[in-house]
Amino acid sequence: MRVPYSYLADQFGDPEPILEAVRTTLLKHHQYTFGPELEEFEARMARYTGARYCLGTASGTAALSMLLKAAGVGPGDEVVTVSQTFIATIGSIAAVGARPFYVDVLDDFTMDPSLLEEAITERTKAVMPVWYSGAPPRMEEIMAVAERRSLPVIEDSCCAISAKIGGKHAGTFGIGGAFSVHPLKNLNVWGDGGFIVTDSEEIYNKVLLLRNHGLKERDEVEVYGYNARLDTIQAIVGNYLYPQIDEITDRRIANAKFFDEAFSAPPLSEFITVPPRREGARHVYHMYMVLASDRDRLLQHLIDAGVEAKVHYPIPNHLQKASLEQDPSFGRTALSRTESQCRSLISLPVHQHLSRRQLEYVVETVKGFFARI
Numbered sequence: 001m002r003v004p005y006s007y008l009a010d011q012f013g014d015p016e017p018i019l020e021a022v023r024t025t026l027l028k029h030h031q032y033t034f035g036p037e038l039e040e041f042e043a044r045m046a047r048y049t050g051a052r053y054c055l056g057t058a059s060g061t062a063a064l065s066m067l068l069k070a071a072g073v074g075p076g077d078e079v080v081t082v083s084q085t086f087i088a089t090i091g092s093i094a095a096v097g098a099r100p101f102y103v104d105v106l107d108d109f110t111m112d113p114s115l116l117e118e119a120i121t122e123r124t125k126a127v128m129p130v131w132y133s134g135a136p137p138r139m140e141e142i143m144a145v146a147e148r149r150s151l152p153v154i155e156d157s158c159c160a161i162s163a164k165i166g167g168k169h170a171g172t173f174g175i176g177g178a179f180s181v182h183p184l185k186n187l188n189v190w191g192d193g194g195f196i197v198t199d200s201e202e203i204y205n206k207v208l209l210l211r212n213h214g215l216k217e218r219d220e221v222e223v224y225g226y227n228a229r230l231d232t233i234q235a236i237v238g239n240y241l242y243p244q245i246d247e248i249t250d251r252r253i254a255n256a257k258f259f260d261e262a263f264s265a266p267p268l269s270e271f272i273t274v275p276p277r278r279e280g281a282r283h284v285y286h287m288y289m290v291l292a293s294d295r296d297r298l299l300q301h302l303i304d305a306g307v308e309a310k311v312h313y314p315i316p317n318h319l320q321k322a323s324l325e326q327d328p329s330f331g332r333t334a335l336s337r338t339e340s341q342c343r344s345l346i347s348l349p350v351h352q353h354l355s356r357r358q359l360e361y362v363v364e365t366v367k368g369f370f371a372r373i
C-alpha cells in the first residue's frame with residue numbers, strides 16, 4: 001500500500017469549478033492584481049479569524065517580514081523566536097536586517113514562555129512565537145511577558161489556519177499574525193500566497209503600503225516597500241476552498257487522534273513519544289510530528305513500505321550554515337530540547353484524503369518495525 005505525504009493530485013483532481021471561476025471573473029475583468037476577488041478573500045479571512053483587518057500577501061514569509069517592518073523592527077534589532085521552526089520564520093527576520101534570538105521549546109515544539117524574560121535585552125524589538133505544525137503556543141503567558149516589557153508580538157501562524165486557543169484564532173493574540181496559503185498548508189492555493197491579520201489600524205495601513213512598493217498613490221512613494229501582494233488568481237482559488245477549511249481541518253484532527261491513540265498505547269508507547277496535547281485548544285496538524293526511537297531506521301523502513309514519512313527538520317535553524325556563518329556565538333545558546341527533538345522527530349502523512357485503511361497501515365508498519373528490535 002502507498003501512503004503519500006502529498007494530497008494535491010486528489011484535492012485538485014477536478015479543477016473545473018476553479019477554472020470556471022477564473023473564466024467568469026479574472027478573464028472577464030482582467031484585474032490580475034488587486035481584483036475584487038482579493039478583497040473578497042480578505043473580508044472572508046478577517047471574518048473567519050475574528051480579526052478587524054486582513055491583507056493578502058505574496059507569501060507567508062512576505063507577510064512575516066512586512067509585519068516586522070510595520071512594527072518598526074530593522075537593522076541591529078533582535079527578535080526573540082524559536083529555532084524549532086521552518087526556515088522562513090528566521091529568514092523573515094533576516095530580511096528586515098534584524099537577528100533572531102532563539103529560546104528553547106516545550107515538549108510540544110512551541111516556545112517555552114519561562115525562558116522569554118531572560119532572553120529580552122535592550123536590543124529586543126519583537127517576540128515571534130510560532131504555531132509550529134499547527135500547535136498552539138502558550139500565547140497567554142507569552143503575551144503577559146511581552147506586555148510587561150512593552151514588546152510587540154508577531155505570530156508566525158503560517159501553518160495554523162483554523163487553530164485556536166479557547167475560541168481565539170491563531171494570529172489574533174499579538175499585534176499581527178501571518179498565514180501562508182502555500183500548496184502544502186491546510187488552506188492552499190495554486191502557488192505562493194499568504195495574508196496577515198491584525199486589529200491595529202496602524203499596522204494595517206503600514207502593510208497596505210509595504211505590500212505595494214510603499215505607494216500611497218500611483219505617483220507618490222511614502223516608504224520603500226515590496227512587491228508582495230496576493231495575486232487575484234490565487235485569491236480565486238482561496239475563495240473556492242474557503243467553505244472547506246473546517247472540514248479539511250477536522251479530518252486532519254481526526255487522523256491525528258487515531259495516531260495519538262495508537263502510539264500512546266503499548267507496545268508503541270515504549271518507542272514513540274506523542275507530544276502533550278493541550279486541552280481546550282485546536283491543534284490543526286499541518287504536520288503530524290512525534291518523537292521516535294531509532295528514527296532514521298524507522299524513517300527508511302516506512303519509506304520502503306510505501307509510507308511517505310518525513311523529517312521536519314534534521315538540522316535546527318541555529319545550527320544551519322547560514323546562521324553559523326553570520327554570528328557563531330548566536331547559535332550557541334542552550335537549546336537542548338530543540339536539538340534533542342531534531343534527532344528523533346518524524347512526520348507522518350496526516351492529510352484529509354487518507355483512508356482508514358491507510359491510517360491503519362501506517363500504524364501496522366510502525367509496529368512491524370519495532371517488533372523486530
Ligand SMILES: *Cc1c(COP(=O)(O)O)cnc(C)c1O
Nearest residue numbers: 059060061086088158159180182
Ligand atoms: C510555511 C511556513 C512559513 C512560510 O510560508 P510561505 O508561504 O511558504 O512563505 C513560515 N513559517 C512557518 C512555520 C511555515 O510553516
